[in-house]
Amino acid sequence: MSRPPYHHGNLRAAVLEAAERLLDQDGPSALSLRGIAREAGVSATAPAHHFGDLSGLLSDLAAIGFQRLAETIRRATTDPTPRAPVHAYVRFAQDNPGLYTLMFRSDRLDYRRESLAAASQASWAVLLRSVGSEARMPAESDLATLGQVTFRWSLLHGFCTLLLDGQLRPLLANPACNGDPHVLLDVMVPPPAPVRPGPVPIPTRPPSP
Amino acid sequence: MSRPPYHHGNLRAAVLEAAERLLDQDGPSALSLRGIAREAGVSATAPAHHFGDLSGLLSDLAAIGFQRLAETIRRATTDPTPRAPVHAYVRFAQDNPGLYTLMFRSDRLDYRRESLAAASQASWAVLLRSVGSEARMPAESDLATLGQVTFRWSLLHGFCTLLLDGQLRPLLANPACNGDPHVLLDVMVPPPAPVRPGPVPIPTRPPSP
DNA sequence: CTTTTATCTTTACAATGTAAAGATTGATGT
DNA sequence: ACATCAATCTTTACATTGTAAAGATAAAAG
Numbered sequence: 001m002s003r004p005p006y007h008h009g010n011l012r013a014a015v016l017e018a019a020e021r022l023l024d025q026d027g028p029s030a031l032s033l034r035g036i037a038r039e040a041g042v043s044a045t046a047p048a049h050h051f052g053d054l055s056g057l058l059s060d061l062a063a064i065g066f067q068r069l070a071e072t073i074r075r076a077t078t079d080p081t082p083r084a085p086v087h088a089y090v091r092f093a094q095d096n097p098g099l100y101t102l103m104f105r106s107d108r109l110d111y112r113r114e115s116l117a118a119a120s121q122a123s124w125a126v127l128l129r130s131v132g133s134e135a136r137m138p139a140e141s142d143l144a145t146l147g148q149v150t151f152r153w154s155l156l157h158g159f160c161t162l163l164l165d166g167q168l169r170p171l172l173a174n175p176a177c178n179g180d181p182h183v184l185l186d187v188m189v190p191p192p193a194p195v196r197p198g199p200v201p202i203p204t205r206p207p208s209p
Numbered sequence: 210m211s212r213p214p215y216h217h218g219n220l221r222a223a224v225l226e227a228a229e230r231l232l233d234q235d236g237p238s239a240l241s242l243r244g245i246a247r248e249a250g251v252s253a254t255a256p257a258h259h260f261g262d263l264s265g266l267l268s269d270l271a272a273i274g275f276q277r278l279a280e281t282i283r284r285a286t287t288d289p290t291p292r293a294p295v296h297a298y299v300r301f302a303q304d305n306p307g308l309y310t311l312m313f314r315s316d317r318l319d320y321r322r323e324s325l326a327a328a329s330q331a332s333w334a335v336l337l338r339s340v341g342s343e344a345r346m347p348a349e350s351d352l353a354t355l356g357q358v359t360f361r362w363s364l365l366h367g368f369c370t371l372l373l374d375g376q377l378r379p380l381l382a383n384p385a386c387n388g389d390p391h392v393l394l395d396v397m398v399p400p401p402a403p404v405r406p407g408p409v410p411i412p413t414r415p416p417s418p
Numbered sequence: 419c420t421t422t423t424a425t426c427t428t429t430a431c432a433a434t435g436t437a438a439a440g441a442t443t444g445a446t447g448t
Numbered sequence: 449a450c451a452t453c454a455a456t457c458t459t460t461a462c463a464t465t466g467t468a469a470a471g472a473t474a475a476a477a478g
Contacts, residue, residue, distance in 0.1 A: 005474090007424085007425055007426070007473075007474060007475075008425080008426075011425080011426085027316060028316065029316040029317070032464085032465065032466085033465080033466060033467085034464080034465065034466080035465090042426070042427090043426065043427045043428075044427090044428095044465095044466090044467095045426085045427075045428085045466095045467075045468090046425080046426055046427075048466090048467070048468095049424090049425065049426070050425090053466075053467070054465095054466070054467090104370065104371075104374055104376070106374045106375060107236060107237065107238040108238070111375065120376075121379075124379060137379065138379040138380045138382070138383060139379060139382055139383050141383065142385065143383075143385040143386070143392075143396055144396065146380050146383060146385065146386065146393060146396065147393070147396030147397045149380070150368065150371075150377070150380060150393050150396075150397040151364070151397045151398075151399070153367065153371065154363075154364050154365075154367035154368040154371060154397065155360070155363050155364045155367055156363075156367065157367040157370060157371060158362065158363035158364055158365065158366040158367025158368070158370065159359065159363040159367070161313065161366060161367065161370055162313075162359075162362065162363060162366060165313055165315045166315060166320065167313070167329075168359070170330075170333060170346065170347040170348060171347045171355050171358070171359060173347070173348055174347060174348050174350065174352075174355060176351065176352040176355065177352070177355065183352075184355060184356070184359050187352055187353065187355065187356030187359075188356045188359040188360045188363065189360075190360070190399065214443090216442075216443055216444075216455085216456055216457070217456080217457080220456080220457085241433085241434060241435085242434075242435060242436085243433080243434060243435080244434090251457070251458090252457065252458045252459075253434095253435090253436095253458090253459095254435090254436075254437090254457085254458075254459085255456080255457055255458075257435085257436070257437095258455090258456065258457070259456095262435075262436070263434095263435070263436090
C-alpha cells in the first residue's frame with residue numbers, strides 16, 4: 001500500500017495539466033484552486049507554493065494559451081491560402097474554448113506576471129508580421145499598420161468571442177449557414193484587402209456631435 | 210429612531226440600482242449577492258426572493274444593458290454622419306465598462322431568462338436594421354445580410370472587448386494614437402463599404418487543408 | 419552526519435451562494 | 449372590524465472557496 005510520495009517531483013507541470021483538464025471539462029468559471037489541487041491529487045494549498053495565488057496559476061495557464069495561439073497563427077501564415085490564418089485562428093478558439101475565454105478574462109489574470117506579459121507580447125509580434133510589418137512592438141509602427149492590426153484582431157476576436165458566448169446561435173440557425181461558423185466567417189471577412197495589405201487610405205475623423 | 214420599514218416597497222429596483230453602483234465601482238467580478246444586498250441596505254438573502262439566484266440578478270441587469278445599448282445605436286442611426294453608430298457603440302462600452310463586460314459574460318448569466326432573451330433579441334433587430342435589412346430575426350435574412358451583421362458586430366465587439374481588457378494599451382501608447390481609442394477606431398473601420406451597405410460579393414469557401 | 423532549504427500538509431478563518439424556517443406586514447374576503 | 453392569507457423580508461445554517469500560518473517531510477548542502 002504505497003501512498004504517493006510526499007514530494008511530488010514536478011507538481012508545477014502536473015497542476016497546469018490538471019487545470020487545463022478541468023478547463024476543458026467545465027469551463028473557466030469552474031477553475032478553483034482547491035478543485036485543481038484535488039484533480040492533481042495533492043492538498044488544497046499545495047499549488048499556492050508554485051503560483052502564489054489563483055490569478056498566478058491562471059495567468060501561467062493563459063500564457064501557455066497565448067504561446068499556442070501565436071504558434072498556430074505563425075504556422076498558418078506559411079499556408080499559401082490567403083485566408084488560412086483566419087480560419088486557423090477561429091479553429092483554435094473552437095478547439096480550445098475554455099482556454100481562449102480564459103486568455104481574455106482579465107479580471108482573473110495578472111498581466112504584471114512575467115510569463116503572461118512575455119507571451120502576450122510575443123503574440124503582438126506575430127500579428128504585426130501577419131500584416132507585413134517588420135516592427136516587433138506596436139509602439140514602433142505607423143498608424144496605418146496599427147489600423148490593420150487592430151482591424152484583424154478585433155474582427156477575429158469579436159467573432160470568436162460572440163461564437164463561444166453563443167451569441168451567434170441565432171445566425172447559425174439560418175439554413176444558409178448550415179450551423180457552420182466558417183461559412184459565416186467566409187461571408188464576413190472582406191474579400192480582398194486586409195489579408196495581404198497594401199497601404200490603406202486613412203480617413204479623417206468625423207466631428208463628434 | 211425609526212429603523213427602515215420591514216417591507217422595502219420596491220426592493221427589486223433598488224437592488225438593481227445598488228448592483229449597478231457596485232458594478233461601476235469595482236467591476237463585474239466584484240458583484241456578489243451579499244455585497245449587493247449590503248449596498249441596498251437589506252439582509253443577505255433578500256434579493257434572492259426577487260431574482261431567484263445571483264445569475265438571475267445579473268441577467269436582469271445585463272438585460273437592462275442590452276436595452277440601453279440598442280437604444281443608443283438606434284438613436285445614433287438618425288445621425289447623418291455615417292460613422293456615428295460606430296463611435297456611439299464604442300462610447301457606450303467606454304462609458305459603461307462594467308455593464309458592457311457583464312453583458313457578454315455568459316458564464317454568469319442565464320440566457321433562458323425571459324428578460325435577457327427578449328432584450329438580446331431586440332438588439333438583433335436594431336443591428337439588422339442598421340445594415341438596411343427589414344428582417345426582424347437573423348433566421349429570416351439572406352446570407353449576405355448575415356455576413357454584414359456579423360462583420361459589424363464582430364468588429365465593434367472585438368474592438369471594445371480588447372479595449373476594455375487593456376489589450377490595446379500597447380497600441381494606444383503609440384504617439385500617433387495619442388491615447389485616444391477613437392483615433393484607432395477611425396483607421397480601423399474600413400472607409401466606405403460596410404457602413405452604408407449595398408450588396409456584397411460573396412466569396413467562395415476555400416478548401417480546408 | 420548534521421543543518422539548511424524546498425516542498426507539501428494541516429489547521430484556521432473570513433467570505434460567498436443558497437436552502438430552510440421564522441417574523442412582519444399588506445391585502446383579501448366576509 | 450376582524451380573521452385569514454399571501455407576499456416580503458430576516459435569521460439561521462451549511463457547504464465551498466481563497467488564503468494565511470504553522471507544522472511535517474524529504475532532498476540538498478555543508
